[in-house]
Amino acid sequence: MNCSFFYTTETDKSHAEILASSIGLDALPSRNDFPGAFLELGSSGLSFFHPDARASNKFHIDFTSGSSGWRLKRADHEKLIKKALGKSDKPLNILDCTAGLLQDTLLFLSLGHQVTAVEQSKLLYLLLQDALSRSGDSYANLLDNLTLTQGNACTFTAEASNFDVIYFDPMYPAPKKTALGSGQMDYLAKILETEMLQNDPQKDFEVLQLMPVKKMIVKRPIKAEAFATGINYQVSGKTTRFDIYI
Numbered sequence: 001m002n003c004s005f006f007y008t009t010e011t012d013k014s015h016a017e018i019l020a021s022s023i024g025l026d027a028l029p030s031r032n033d034f035p036g037a038f039l040e041l042g043s044s045g046l047s048f049f050h051p052d053a054r055a056s057n058k059f060h061i062d063f064t065s066g067s068s069g070w071r072l073k074r075a076d077h078e079k080l081i082k083k084a085l086g087k088s089d090k091p092l093n094i095l096d097c098t099a100g101l102l103q104d105t106l107l108f109l110s111l112g113h114q115v116t117a118v119e120q121s122k123l124l125y126l127l128l129q130d131a132l133s134r135s136g137d138s139y140a141n142l143l144d145n146l147t148l149t150q151g152n153a154c155t156f157t158a159e160a161s162n163f164d165v166i167y168f169d170p171m172y173p174a175p176k177k178t179a180l181g182s183g184q185m186d187y188l189a190k191i192l193e194t195e196m197l198q199n200d201p202q203k204d205f206e207v208l209q210l211m212p213v214k215k216m217i218v219k220r221p222i223k224a225e226a227f228a229t230g231i232n233y234q235v236s237g238k239t240t241r242f243d244i245y246i
C-alpha cells in the first residue's frame with residue numbers, strides 16, 4: 001500500500017505504532033513536506049491525507065459533528081431506507097456489506113436493528129474505529145448493536161444464516177455531481193486507490209445474492225442498470241434507487 005503513517009506528538013507515538021503495525025506500516029514523526037498519501041494520528045484522532053484529493057484538508061471522520069450529525073440532512077434518504085426495509089415487528093439482523101462511512105449503518109441502528117458492517121479497506125476501517133472511539137455518549141446505545149469488521153463481504157457467505165437482510169451499496173462507477181459537494185466520496189475513492197482496491201460490483205452482487213437471506217437491498221444510482229432481473233420491488237428517490245430482492 002502506497003501510504004505512510006505519521007504521529008504529531010510523542011504522546012501519540014505508542015498508539016500510532018500499534019495502529020501502523022496493524023496494517024503493516026511503520027509509524028514516523030509527522031513532516032510538513034511529505035508529498036504522498038498518509039495517515040496521521042494527532043490530538044483530534046486519526047486522519048488521512050491524499051495529495052490528489054479535491055479537498056485540501058485532511059479526511060477525518062467525526063460522527064458527532066454537523067447539524068445533529070448525519071440524520072437531519074438525510075431525512076429523505078431515511079424515508080427511502082425505511083421503505084426499502086419494510087415493516088418488521090422485531091429488530092432485524094442486517095449485514096451491511098459496504099460499510100463506507102457507516103452512514104447507512106447508523107441509520108439502520110437508529111431504527112433499532114442489529115448491524116454487522118463490513119469494510120474491505122484497512123485504512124477506512126482504522127479511521128472508522130478511531131471515529132467510533134471518539135463518539136462518546138452520542139451513539140452509546142446504538143453502537144452496542146454494531147459489529148464492525150474489516151474484510152471482503154463476499155467471504156461472509158458461510159455466515160448467511162445469521163442475517164435477515166443484506167445491504168449492498170457499492171461505489172458508483174464515476175463520481176456523481178451530487179457526491180462532489182462534501183468531497184467525502186472523492187476521499188473514499190482516494191483511500192481505495194491508495195490500497196489498490198478494485199471492485200467489480202456486478203461480481204460481488206452475484207456472490208452476495210447466493211446468501212439465503214430473506215431480503216437483499218441494493219443501492220444504485222437512479223438511472224443505473226439493475227445487477228439482475230427478478231427485482232421484487234424498487235424504492236426510488238431523486239438520485240438514488242433501492243432494488244429489493246426477496
Ligand SMILES: C[S@@+](CC[C@H](N)C(=O)[O-])C[C@H]1O[C@@H](n2cnc3c(N)ncnc32)[C@H](O)[C@@H]1O
Nearest residue numbers: 098100101102103104119120152153169170171
Ligand atoms: C459507496 S460506499 C458505501 C457508503 C455507505 N453505505 C455509507 O452509508 O457510508 C462503498 C464502500 O463499500 C466498500 N466495499 C465495496 N465492496 C465491498 C465488499 N465486497 N466488501 C467490503 N467492502 C466493500 C468500499 O470500500 C467503500 O468503502
